[in-house]
Amino acid sequence: MHEASVEQKMAKMPLFLDALLHENVCGGADKKGDSKLEELKSQILRRTVSRPVIYVGAATCGLSAGADKVLVAIKKYLADKALDAEVVEVGCIGLCSEEPIIDIQLPGKARVSFRKVNTNNVVQIIESTLAGNPPADMTLGQFRGLESEKWESVTFFDEHPFLKPQKRCVLANCGIIDPCNINEYLANDGYQALAKALHSMTPAEICQEVELSGLRGRGGGGFFTGKKWKFALQTSGDQKYIICNADEGDPGAFMDRAVIEGDPHRLLEGIAIASYAIGANKAYIYIRAEYPLAIRRLKEAIAQAEDYGFIGENILDSGFNLHIIIKMGAGAFVCGEETALINSIEGKRGMPRPRPPFPAISGLFGKPSVINNVETLANVPAIIQKGKDWFSAMGTAGSKGTKVFALSGKISHTGLIEVEMGTTLRQIIFEIGGGIPHGKKYKAVQIGGPSGGCIPEEKIDIEIDYETLKEVGAMMGSGGLVVMDENTCMVDVAKFFMDFIQRESCGKCIPCREGTRHMLEILESITHGRKNESKLDTLERFKGIMHLSRLADVIKDASLCGLGQTAPNPVLSTLRWFRNEYEAHIYERKCPSGVCKELLHFSILENKCVGCTACSRKCPAGAIMGAKKSPHYIVPGKCISCGACKDVCKFNAVVVE
Amino acid sequence: MKEEIRKILEKHPDSKRDSLIPLLQAVQEVYGYLPKDAVVEIGKHLNLPASKIYGVATFYNQFRFQPKGKNHVMVCRGTACHVKGSLAVLEAIEQDLKIKAGQTSRDTLFSIEVVACMGACGLAPVISVNGEFHANVDPQKISEILDIYREEKKSAMEAANA
Incomplete structure (x- = not known):
């Protein structure tokens, strides 16, 4: 019975997978099988193709930039011209500002990327590439391939x-492979780490x-991470859980989102290894409901x-069982906190619990549980496969490996990047990110989300x-980097975050619930106009x-969880680095x-106003007076500072102080 | 309505407390909000008082207690969108539709919801209408975008009437 089920499973696997596992499990590769295996891998990874392949970056960022319409246009074009070509939907390469991105790979030629494609x-683009000359102003670069001829006129993508x-x-693998096809992940040595771990x-x-890798x-x-796993492993229990946050x-x-949309199997492999490491046979993935595409990809995977x-x-015939359950989050920032997340999975209000007991001792349903972030778990397969020394060779003394950052805000190249720990912020912002657009001056970068801080020049x-x-x-946080230029007001940024936090505070601890609200009120009083102030x-x-x-200080000291x-x-970080802005708001x-x-x-x-009356007609408060063809003026008491007059004036006569 | 809700609940037999949020999500998926009847039925199904269920449902941002409009506009108010001017976008939408965030218009054509982050920060500011994303929007583009949906629904309604 048991034998049959294994055989059934094996029958489903393609030949190369069988060979792959055989090689891994038995420790020695069958030389005869090698070339066949390579051939299969090369076929699956499309190292050589027999017909043109068009890759479309179809993650959420690509889709919102219009990749879905491009996809339809490509399919229509291929059908109209009766061209035999393969269309593959891939994840996100990370260069969001150039989306939608498509790649074209012709038989015998290297894969080329094109930017800002539209209907x-x-x-x-397709026609001139098929004719052998990809439009130079649209190319991002070509991929390196040993088995294909490179384009003479195109730079390499990895030199971008x-x-x-x-x-x-x-x-x-993100943006390179088809996330919906497990074979492509397997051909990129996927699930080998799991096989190694289990066997x-x-x-x-x-x-x-x-632990020794320093993850x-x-x-x-x-x-x-290793320490956390050890605690859970050492706690005895009939049931343990891995929770992927x-x-x-x-x-x-x-x-x-990008990892799940672009390479979901890497996460699943990491979860499987983590579950085996602590002895859990049930794993939960707690994912935001706002990510419908990621949820769909995850279910398929x-x-x-x-x-x-x-x-x-x-x-893999090891006797280890694992079931993965997807739980959709219902939108609460505090659920990023471990114990609040556990409450949420249990169907309760997402409020944190006091620690200890730590979740590794008593977590979900009172059982030992380990909660890891997506990126943490996605790092695990490579550590197991390539070894701790490979991983710890990257990074700084205290922080090993690489880190993924999301670059956004006032920066030329927005998107997703992964750099070695120890890279400077200057390199990230000005080299990778391409600096601040429109010749504006850099002011600060906000890192770590609402719990983090701003870093000045x-x-x-x-x-x-x-x-x-x-x-x-x-703080590192999850790695969101929001760049701000001279046109961003730091008091306004602090106000934005306090508004967010006071709404998201779960309300359990009074200092956090009332304190954050009061901080917001103070910031609002600073940024309010004071026409009627006694x-x-x-x-x-x-x-x-x-x-x-x-x-x-009080909020920090007297709150239970990480959010509080x-x-x-x-506020503290903007107050520390941008005190002058606060002072300008308060005193001036x-x-x-x-x-x-x-x-x-x-x-x-x-001297600039010609009296065209455009502003006075537009003014919602009726604050602009003046006769036609003579200079107008603004009545200060009536002006609501909406800026409508400045937008409408063609003569730059409206000035702001 | 009760029958329909029971049908949804029948798909989740032997549910316990930890199924509460998935059940609420399933109901909201169908109705676009949580009707009072649904909360009561879920309470019977899980053997929980309705007060507890409201306690959970009101805690999370996802759950609504009023019906959505035919076009549901979500405005991202994440950090990147804020820095790139999403507040002005939100104000323009509110002005155009003459309703505030969280409300549904009287003709039930539109509703506005503010979300913390949609994860498309590289293309900020972002809004989504009926799940369809619009990237790099600015206040000037708003009425143009909303008009598309307005026309679509109007012509669909006229066709239905005729």
């Missing part, structure tokens, strides 16, 4: 300034290997892996690792400002960046 130019300084381990390592050895949690805290609540971070026998009963030469970021008042109001406002940092303990960070009642609308003063330059 108008896609046909022209966005990709060159990167070291892609977790993202290695030649004990759970304790795996924990040891991961730390990529979700925020940076706790050593894919509830990327950080506004400004999207690395987990789980079904395929079950079909191939990498998940389920008696995995004088500190961007620091090498990124867990410790150095803490020293400058920020003398006492001014006094109250100044009292509030003086209490800002003391209030922050880090809640004042956005001005917003130097021109963001806080109520603090802006609009006026009309007499």
Whole structure:
């Protein structure tokens, strides 16, 4: 009975997989089988193709830029012309600002990438590439291939300034392979680490290997992953759980989504290894409901892996069972906290519990549980396969390996990058990110989401690792990097985060619930216009400002979970590095960046105004007076600082102070 | 309605407390919000008081207690979108539709929801209408985008009437 089920599973696997596993399990490759195996791999990975292949980047970012329409246009074109070509939907290569991206691979030629494709130019791109001359202004670069001839006129993609300084381990397959096809992951040595772990390592050895590799949690805290696993392994229990935290609540971070959409099997393999390492036979993936595509990809991937026998009963004939369950998060930032997430899976309000007992001792349903972030788990297969020394050779003394960052905000190349720990922020922003667009000046980068902090220009030469970021008042968090230029007001940013945090505070601890709200009120009073402020109001406002940092200390000290303990960070870090902006708001009642609308003063330059009446007609408050063909003026008491007059004036006569 | 809700619940036999959120999500998937009847039925199904269920449902941002509009506009208010001016986008949408975030318009054509982050930060600011993403939007583009959906629904309704 048992034998039959294994054979059934084996029958489903393609020949090469059989050979792959055989090689791995038995430790010696059959020389005769080798060439056949290579041939199959090369076929699956499309190292050589017999007909043109068109790859379309169809992750959420590509789709929102219009990849779905491009896909339809390509299919229509191929059908109209009766061209025999394969269309493959891939994940995201990471260069969001150039999306939609398509790649074309002709038989015998290297794969070329094209940027900013739309329904108008896609046909022209395909036609001129088929004719042997890809349009130079649209190409991003070509891939390196040993078995294909390179294009003479096209640069290599890996020399693109966005990709060159990167070291892609977790993202290695993203945007390259078809995420819906398990064979492609297998041909890239996928699931070999799982086979190695199950057949030649004990759970304790795996924990040891991961601990010595120096892998730390990529979700925020940076706790050593191997250590966490050891605690859970050493706790006895009839049932243990692995929980994968894919509830990327950080506004400004999207690395987990990209990994799941572009390479879901890497995550599943990591989960399987982690489950074996702590002795869990049930794993939960807690994923945001806002990521419908990622959920779909994950479901498909789980079904395929079950079909191939990498998940389920008696995995790879080792006697180890694992079931993976997807739980959709319902939208609560606090559920990024371990114990709150556990409550949420149990069907309760997502409120944190006191620790200890730590989840590794008593977690989900009171059983030992380990909660790891997506990126952490996606790092595991490579560590097991290539060894701890390979991993610990990368990075700094305290932080090993690579880190994925989501670059967004006021930066030329937005997108997803992976760099070695210890890379400087300057390199990330100005080399990979291409600097600040429109010749604006860099002001700060916000790292770590609402729990993190802002890093000013004088500190961007620091090498990124867990410790150095803490020293400058920020934290690694999940790795969202939001770049801000001179037109961003730091008080407004602090206000934005406090508004977010006070809404997301679960309400359990009073200092966090009331304190964050009060901090927001103080920040609002700073950025409010003060047309109707009486003398006492001014006094109250100044009292509030003086209490800002003391209030922050109380919230930090008296809150239970990570959300509360880090809640004042956005204010503290902006206060530390951009005190002058706070002072300008408070004393001069001005917003130097021109963001806080109520603090802006609009006026009309007499010498420039021609009296066209455009502004007075547009003004919603009726605050602009003046006769036709003579200079207008703004009545200060009536002006609501909406800026409508400035937008409508063709003569640049409206100025802001 | 009760019958329909029971049918949804029948798909989850032997449910325990940990199925509560998936059940609420399944109901909301069908109705677009959580009707009162559904909460009561789920309570019977799981043997939980309705107060507990409301306690959980109101905690999470995903659950709504009013019906959605025919076109559901989601505005991303993540950090990257904020830095790139999503507040002005939200204001433009509110002005155009004459409703506030979280409300549904009287003709039930539109509803607005503010979400924390949609994960398309590289293309900020982002909005999505009925799950369809629009990237790099600015306040000037808003009425153009909304008009597409307005026309679609209007012509569909007229066709239905005729």
